[in-house]
Amino acid sequence: MLRRNCLLLVLCFFFEQSSCAPFQSGPGQEWSRGLPGPSAGGRNGGSRGFQRVKRGWVWNQFFVLEEYMGSDPQYVGKLHTDLDKGESVVKYTLSGDGAGTIFTIDQTTGDIHALRSLDREEKPYYTLRAQAVDLDTNRPLEPESEFIIKVQDINDNEPKFLEGPYTASVPEMSPVGTYVMKVTATDADDPTYGNSARVVYSILHGQPYFSVDPKTGVIRTALPNMDREVKELYQVLIQAKDMGGQLGGLAGTTTINITLSDVNDNPPRFSKSIFHLRVPESSAIGSAVGRIKAHDLDIGKNAEVEYNIVPGDGGNMFDITTNEHNQEGIIMLKKPLDYETKKAYTFKVEASNAHLDPRFYSFGPFKDTATVKINILDVDEPPVFSKPTYTMDVYEDTPQGTIIGAVTAQDLDAGNSPVRYSIDWKSDLDSFFDIDPVRGTISTNELLDRESIAQHNISVVATKVNNPVLTSKVAVTVHVLDINEFPPELTMPYETFVCESAKAGQVIQFIGAKDQDLPQAGQRFSFKSPQEGVKTKNFTIRDFGNNTAGVVTLRSGFRRRVQEIYHLPVVIEDGGLQTLSSTSTLTIRVCGCDADGSLLTCNAEALFLPVGLSTGALIAILVCIIILLVIVMLYVGVRRQKKKETLMTSKEDIRDNVIHYDDEGGGEEDTHAFDMGTLRNPKVIKENLFRRDVKPELGLGPSRPIASQNSADISNFISQRLQEHDGDTSAPPYDSLATYAYEGEGSVAESLSSLESVKGEPEENFDYLNEWGPRFKTLAGIFKERSESQSDVTSTATSENKH
Numbered sequence: 001m002l003r004r005n006c007l008l009l010v011l012c013f014f015f016e017q018s019s020c021a022p023f024q025s026g027p028g029q030e031w032s033r034g035l036p037g038p039s040a041g042g043r044n045g046g047s048r049g050f051q052r053v054k055r056g057w058v059w060n061q062f063f064v065l066e067e068y069m070g071s072d073p074q075y076v077g078k079l080h081t082d083l084d085k086g087e088s089v090v091k092y093t094l095s096g097d098g099a100g101t102i103f104t105i106d107q108t109t110g111d112i113h114a115l116r117s118l119d120r121e122e123k124p125y126y127t128l129r130a131q132a133v134d135l136d137t138n139r140p141l142e143p144e145s146e147f148i149i150k151v152q153d154i155n156d157n158e159p160k161f162l163e164g165p166y167t168a169s170v171p172e173m174s175p176v177g178t179y180v181m182k183v184t185a186t187d188a189d190d191p192t193y194g195n196s197a198r199v200v201y202s203i204l205h206g207q208p209y210f211s212v213d214p215k216t217g218v219i220r221t222a223l224p225n226m227d228r229e230v231k232e233l234y235q236v237l238i239q240a241k242d243m244g245g246q247l248g249g250l251a252g253t254t255t256i257n258i259t260l261s262d263v264n265d266n267p268p269r270f271s272k273s274i275f276h277l278r279v280p281e282s283s284a285i286g287s288a289v290g291r292i293k294a295h296d297l298d299i300g301k302n303a304e305v306e307y308n309i310v311p312g313d314g315g316n317m318f319d320i321t322t323n324e325h326n327q328e329g330i331i332m333l334k335k336p337l338d339y340e341t342k343k344a345y346t347f348k349v350e351a352s353n354a355h356l357d358p359r360f361y362s363f364g365p366f367k368d369t370a371t372v373k374i375n376i377l378d379v380d381e382p383p384v385f386s387k388p389t390y391t392m393d394v395y396e397d398t399p400q401g402t403i404i405g406a407v408t409a410q411d412l413d414a415g416n417s418p419v420r421y422s423i424d425w426k427s428d429l430d431s432f433f434d435i436d437p438v439r440g441t442i443s444t445n446e447l448l449d450r451e452s453i454a455q456h457n458i459s460v461v462a463t464k465v466n467n468p469v470l471t472s473k474v475a476v477t478v479h480v481l482d483i484n485e486f487p488p489e490l491t492m493p494y495e496t497f498v499c500e501s502a503k504a505g506q507v508i509q510f511i512g513a514k515d516q517d518l519p520q521a522g523q524r525f526s527f528k529s530p531q532e533g534v535k536t537k538n539f540t541i542r543d544f545g546n547n548t549a550g551v552v553t554l555r556s557g558f559r560r561r562v563q564e565i566y567h568l569p570v571v572i573e574d575g576g577l578q579t580l581s582s583t584s585t586l587t588i589r590v591c592g593c594d595a596d597g598s599l600l601t602c603n604a605e606a607l608f609l610p611v612g613l614s615t616g617a618l619i620a621i622l623v624c625i626i627i628l629l630v631i632v633m634l635y636v637g638v639r640r641q642k643k644k645e646t647l648m649t650s651k652e653d654i655r656d657n658v659i660h661y662d663d664e665g666g667g668e669e670d671t672h673a674f675d676m677g678t679l680r681n682p683k684v685i686k687e688n689l690f691r692r693d694v695k696p697e698l699g700l701g702p703s704r705p706i707a708s709q710n711s712a713d714i715s716n717f718i719s720q721r722l723q724e725h726d727g728d729t730s731a732p733p734y735d736s737l738a739t740y741a742y743e744g745e746g747s748v749a750e751s752l753s754s755l756e757s758v759k760g761e762p763e764e765n766f767d768y769l770n771e772w773g774p775r776f777k778t779l780a781g782i783f784k785e786r787s788e789s790q791s792d793v794t795s796t797a798t799s800e801n802k803h
Helices: 002-018 041-045 358-363 606-609 615-644 715-726 754-758 766-770 774-789
Strands: 062-065 074-078 090-094 103-105 111-115 127-133 145-152 166-169 180-184 200-205 211-212 218-221 235-240 251-261 274-280 286-296 306-312 318-322 328-335 342-355 367-377 389-395 403-406 419-423 433-437 441-444 455-464 471-481 496-498 506-515 525-528 537-543 548-553 565-574 583-594 599-601
Touching: 062 074, 090 103, 103 127, 166 180, 274 286, 286 306, 286 367, 306 318, 306 599, 318 342, 328 342, 328 565, 389 403, 419 433, 419 441, 433 455, 496 506, 506 583, 537 565, 766 774
Parallel strands: 062 145, 166 251, 274 367, 389 471, 496 583
Antiparallel strands: 074 111, 090 127, 103 111, 127 145, 180 218, 200 235, 211 218, 235 251, 286 328, 306 342, 318 328, 342 367, 403 441, 419 455, 433 441, 455 471, 506 548, 525 537, 525 565, 537 548, 565 583, 583 599
């Protein structure tokens, strides 16, 4: 209000200085133009015409205060022209932005007023146009001129933080002056007018930890070595004040949440120096026996801890790993425990950070050490055998009850309970063995046969007397040793032959031997003839000393005609402690061979065959002869079957007066091949002919003319029939049967021949069977086929192409 009053006083003083001169504030702007209209003086005293006169409008840019709160319209300024002599003949008009709504002008005096309060932030200036016109004629006295009314700013907007509240972070232990972030406040007032938009920043809350630059709004740390583990979150209140921070300026605030981010500035620390753990001796290898933890005040990867066992007493029995979720050290069992051997283990565990920050090496070593003491708990354990497995040997056929070995188990617990032994029945289903429950000796329960089962695998169970639930098993392997109980024999049944051209001393067969007994250090066989020492005439056995022998000829000149087969005994002995032998007989056949000794034939009957004709050739010749005989027999049978067959063989086709013959006719001129009297019939059938070789169809056959009853010769009748059949296009191209019967007409009983029964009897229609349903469909088809196949046949004859 004070400012507005001062401005009014200045304006009043200005008007007093200028009195009736044109409106002017400060150095005025003056436009001088010649107007086509008369001047004020010309209007009063008369003039000869429009003269170019000097316009006397002089004003500066008008200003109006924003946010005017007075009850009267706010005075803006005054318009005046030199043509206005105060005689009320000039009228002032106003147009443009807000003319008539926001701004108004007194038409007589030219005073401009603002009708309502204005806001510079809404619209900073208004462009209007003013003109002086004749009051009576409304004719422009001067050209229209444009001017601006600017809204003068006042400090009515406080600074605002458009993006607040803010969030920022800075590493802990940062030095003073470390950049945190920058904030900016905006003021809607005019930055070019006064200090209304000049903003200054300050901290209202958050000292002495942070500071802010008053001009730029940059926030920095103000306190060194701020520790996240002491305080992690800081809330800073920043103020932005206009008018350069002077008294009376408007202010805005915002909040900044600053978090100290973690750095690895803390080493891990065990909560205690000694950890006591207890572990049962029955714990499995790889199982967890305990957990320890070193606490690190840091977070994230800076709190990751690695655990290691310091080499020393008991360290090789255990291992330690890190749980990634809670950073605990899990102690794992590395080797089996035995309370009776060692009752306690002591070792040290070191905890260290996995990720170190070189800036904080000066803080000291980032690791800690603790002692772990593990006490082993005694557990009632099953008996322990003296060996992991047992192996025993026994000869086959050993008498029942013979002890073959023993097993031993012991209770290692403090109670030292007695142990009882048994054989797992699943491993000895046939009960070949027995065991002494107290001493653990194993004996045979049956006679053993190496050739049946050479090795027995049984399981012996040891049980504690004071706790039968605790048992242990051990595998016992029993090898059945072989004794010489089987004599040797030939490896295979040999087929031996000697060529007729064989010479004396020639080896004609190699032989070997086998033995079912188990070889001790490799079997040894010897071969000989039972006539050893006695001179033989034909063959002998030669032992090669390598478990093989050969059959050797003692002479030459073997002949199949003289003797075809020779028998040679062979004695075979093994090399066992108790030597066993056997005698086998080789059958030697005398065979014919070619020049290089290859076998040709060994059959004696081949001697009587032609030279060069082998047995295979004879068999081939015999097979060919048999095939030819079979073909001849089949041909004869077919010929006989054809003689018995006729053209019509079905009993249903037989009719009276039908002649069957199988000789070819001589044509039309042949009258001696058969009796013509059978064709002489005084009359012919008037109806159409029915053929037996084609299906009868109504309306297809040509109508036959009625033969004269008085005809004495049948030749004309036959000639007509031949012509009819020769011209019948439906006749088949092969020999067929035709009916030439004529029985006359005029009889009351009509024809008595069975050949005319088809014509005389009406055909029954079996179509009604189709209406009885699908069950009678097959029966209806049978009756239909039979009705269609019936025809009138009285006699048959054959010819080649014409009748």
